[in-house]
Amino acid sequence: MKSIRSKLVVTLSIAITGLVLSILLATDIAVDSWIDNEFNRGLQSKAGMLMTLVHEDEQGLAFNFSSEFMPEFDGKVEPEYFQIWTEAGVFTRSKSLNLFKVKTLTLQSLDVGESKIIAAKLPDGRDGRIIYTRFFPQAESHVRAGNYESNKSAVQMPLTLAYAASSEEVDFILWLIDIIFVVTTVTVIVFIRLFVRKSVDSSLAPLNQLNKDISLLSIADKSAQIVIKEPVKELQPIVESLNAFIQENRQLYFREKRLTSDIAHELKTPIAELINMAEVAIRFPKEQQLNEDFKPEVLNISQRLKSIVSNLLLLHKYSDQVLPKNEACDLNQVTMRVLENGDTSRLEFELDKTLPAIISNIFALESIITNLVNNAKQYSPEGTYVLIKTKRAGSSIILTVRNTLLTALSKEEMSQLFDPLWQKDTARTSNDNFGLGLSIANALTKAIDAELLVEQSEQTITFSLILK
Known part of the structure; x- marks a missing residue:
């Protein structure tokens, strides 16, 4: 080494x-x-x-x-x-x-x-x-x-x-001069060796202290960061980069911690329901009405569990992945094909008919559009419309999904929109949404080298999918 x-x-x-x-x-x-x-x-x-x-x-x-x-x-x-x-x-x-x-x-x-x-x-x-x-x-x-x-x-x-x-x-x-030269040479070599070693050790002391500080650092400590008492010009950029890296990983750590808790919470509710139903059925085996309701309820809860697990697997599969972009398609046609099979009564369209064909991944586009529209329909008040718009901006094509919110989101809530299993409804009263749609859309967006942005104006929120 x-x-x-x-x-x-x-x-x-x-x-x-x-x-x-x-x-x-x-x-x-x-x-x-x-x-x-x-x-x-x-x-x-x-x-x-x-x-x-x-x-x-x-x-x-x-x-x-x-x-x-x-x-x-x-x-x-x-x-x-x-x-x-x-x-x-x-x-x-x-x-x-x-x-x-x-x-x-x-x-x-x-x-x-x-x-x-x-x-x-x-x-x-x-x-x-x-x-x-x-x-x-x-x-x-x-x-x-x-x-x-x-x-x-x-x-x-x-x-x-x-x-x-x-x-x-x-x-x-x-001869005396030569002896003096030899003695001086040996003395100088020894002195230089000691002086250089001392100087190098002194110069590397901040680096050794930095290494010691890093070894004592805990990512679970929210306030922990690296601070050099006597800043060194060459080390300061490294310290700043390390602190940024620590902060980013600390956020990931707490995000994963929260995700683990959310997954446990999402799975705990249907499992508890299954246990309760099984206990009731066992306790009252002769109740005809219970037996008639038992099987459909079990199927419904099982499908909910399957949906949660499938979406988690989908999110895990496409996180930090790169999907091939080798399919030519028309963004307007892909959008209409995906949405025409569902309820379009609350949808409005402003599609630019002059959009050129794009080379992308059709599966990813369909999944992104589906999740964005479903999210907009779910969290907008009844009687309001979801606007789906396509347009051209320079060398990029943009798909926007805009809807009205029941209540405006805070800045902190806006920063958590793409976090897996995050829901504004902390009680999680919905049986159909698990807070994975936007996370999956964001993961697939990165997989096709696109960009997904979100902005809020009063009680109107807009998601923009930018295809390069």
Whole structure:
């Protein structure tokens, strides 16, 4: 099972750690390179200074060096080394070379003007670096004119300088920087891991609280709803949707509860009548009149029970179903065919003769029209008429059934019209109506992708079947 928390922790940890490591690594490389380059530049500067001490005069080459100002070449403090070669051999070298068994530096072959830095073991055994450079010594202008310009065959000979210094301190600093980098990296990884986990846990706390609130919620509690003490922008739409879902399911729960009670009530009355009649017949077996009335009454009550059960099964069968619409028909003809077999004395018609044929489900249309008209006839006063009208509205065809009410319905009663087994007469004194007609009509309307609307104006109620 995937975990949002684990995925967030891993993703954020990797992303932040990668970014920080990249910055630290770039910084480490840059610092290492800078220190290394600065050390090499120091070697080059020292070598350049030594080269300026070599010059050429009438007597030949001279090296104006004093260890008094450069004690490092005496070997007393942090010894450093230099050595200069001419074409004939060693021209001069530092006194520090005399302190050790190895008294000379290795000569490297270079071109004039070329420099090279190599890592090597110093005579004292320490790790170091040696810079080699090949150069022409400085010469006074009159010496150059006398020796070389007047004698075209004379050629000034280049010298080779080697300067060596210990690199152990620099290597130690570089190593220390690398150790710091590793320790910092590990510390940062651990810190990021803990920080990200803490941040994710803190951010997911409202979600965990929401889950806890949902688990404690009871749909039977009419006032229960989800409330976040500190609203979170991302969770607020979810909370609103959940509350709407809870409210809708709570209504369904109480509706089903009421339906169960209504079904029990509807079935209880005829069953009680059957029991009473059976008890009377058993108690007075010789009463001829009772025996004559018993069988028709039992049949009548049984048919009523059958009607209730059949309508409940019909409602259950077509609730949340989709019926095929593959039959062409004329709405006016379907309406007249359904109603002409019944009592039409209280019916008035305003049928639009120009209606086009429609593709729908004839069984569903017939059932809807029958239930709407029967409901209108049942709940309208004697002497009033039920108006049945068809018309065209844009791309839709509308069938309306309008009748007058004995008493106007309240807003709450209007909202319960399509509820199964709901009747305005709470005593249920009618033996022919069970409050299922409008529920069946509404279920079949949805099954054919149509729409059934109801509106009331004073004591006139109108049902509109909108066929798309």
